[in-house]
């Protein structure tokens with residue numbers, strides 16, 4: 001049922017637009033990353049038919065299988081924990097890796113990208129609430145690692161990403177989104193680099209994230225249905 005996905009997409013776009021209007025931003029400044037993990041290529045194809053072009057996956061094998069079966073002009077992002085032994089396979093497939101969660105992983109991606117003769121576009125993932133179940137830099141860790149991160153010549157660090165704790169009310173995540181933006185601004189000043197991207201906000205809280213400056217919202221269940 002393509003109509004169902006067209007309807008979900010229209011609703012999401014409309015909510016994104018309202019959030020943009022509330023804070024004086026343009027809809028075109030926010031990229032909707034459709035998180036297609038756990039959904040078959042046949043389902044993703046229906047969403048492609050509705051005009052969606054940017055998709056997010058969190059597993060290497062699943063991404064490879066889907067990408068091979070779908071149109072070549074789509075843009076794929078990697079949003080999940082990336083094992084170092086998968087970097088060589090993932091790098092050529094994706095436009096942006098949202099989930100670089102340690103200096104060690106960053107150094108490895110830099111090394112593999114150099115070998116493959118490409119530049120890896122990445123975001124640094126922060127674990128702001130210091131959740132045991134989640135990977136990512138703490139603010140403190142980032143402050144000690146940033147010089148080495150920005151020395152990686154095959155790594156194009158475009159910004160930051162976070163996944164805040166699950167909460168009943170999206171407003172409860174506003175402080176985490178605001179904090180990620182402050183860290184982004186601070187890091188941009190320290191490093192004297194442009195860090196244009198902020199990947200934050202998922203199905204239940206993307207409107208709040210947009211109000212706090214998100215440039216990429218990662219939306220799964222609201223578009224595809226429950227996994």
Ligand SMILES: *Cc1c(COP(=O)(O)O)cnc(C)c1O
Pocket residue numbers: 035037058079080163202203204218219220221222
């Ligand atoms: C699954 C996932 C999403 C999408 O979550 P929904 O709540 O289904 O929108 C976003 N970001 C990451 C990192 C994910 O793993």
